[in-house]
Amino acid sequence: MPKHSPSSLDPRAPLVLDTRDLPRRPGALRTVKRVVPAPADLGVEMISVPEGADLDLDLRLESVSEGVLVSGTVSGPVRGECGRCLREIDDSLTVNVQELYAYENSTTDETTDEDEVGRMQDDLIDLEPALRDAVVLTLPTNPLCREDCPGLCPECGVHWDDLPADHSHQQIDPRWAGLSQLNRTEE
Numbered sequence: 001m002p003k004h005s006p007s008s009l010d011p012r013a014p015l016v017l018d019t020r021d022l023p024r025r026p027g028a029l030r031t032v033k034r035v036v037p038a039p040a041d042l043g044v045e046m047i048s049v050p051e052g053a054d055l056d057l058d059l060r061l062e063s064v065s066e067g068v069l070v071s072g073t074v075s076g077p078v079r080g081e082c083g084r085c086l087r088e089i090d091d092s093l094t095v096n097v098q099e100l101y102a103y104e105n106s107t108t109d110e111t112t113d114e115d116e117v118g119r120m121q122d123d124l125i126d127l128e129p130a131l132r133d134a135v136v137l138t139l140p141t142n143p144l145c146r147e148d149c150p151g152l153c154p155e156c157g158v159h160w161d162d163l164p165a166d167h168s169h170q171q172i173d174p175r176w177a178g179l180s181q182l183n184r185t186e187e
């Protein structure tokens with residue numbers, strides 16, 4: 001019984017690597033340098049690579065005895081929101097990728113789990129899952145516009161940067177409390 005369903009990878013997909021011109025002889029090397037559009041949802045909730053943005057692949061494909069080792073870097077822009085002040089973050093990201101993809105029906109294929117070692121489908125490698133993992137691990141779950149971002153005043157929601165140093169909210173005089181209640185319902 002074949003362990004694999006027939007290849008569902010499209011060799012022309014941006015993040016599919018075609019190894020047909022890489023000899024299956026340990027030590028054989030190919031480099032892949034290309035710019036591809038980023039897939040959707042590449043990142044975490046607060047910060048991610050915009051869909052369709054240029055991803056720069058700078059990869060080395062090396063034949064090893066049981067498969068192909070892919071290593072190198074992928075870089076691209078990231079956009080998000082500061083977790084403290086919600087200001088826009090415009091940054092860039094470079095992740096290191098290093099992943100072994102086992103040949104179908106190799107010993108590695110037979111003896112390891114697919115989440116331990118990647119799998120080739122015929123001569124094709126789907127880089128996307130490894131890239132997603134690397135990007136998610138690299139991006140902060142709580143990104144900041146700058147490391148010491150002071151955030152927003154919890155009372156008025158204005159950025160502390162834009163408030164005078166002595167900014168504070170006086171306790172409302174109890175005699176005015178009713179009025180401030182009225183204002184609130186008008187909002």
Ligand SMILES: [Zn+2]
Binds near residue numbers: 087144146
């Ligand atoms: Zn901020």
Ligand SMILES: [Zn+2]
Binds near residue numbers: 153154157169
């Ligand atoms: Zn305030």
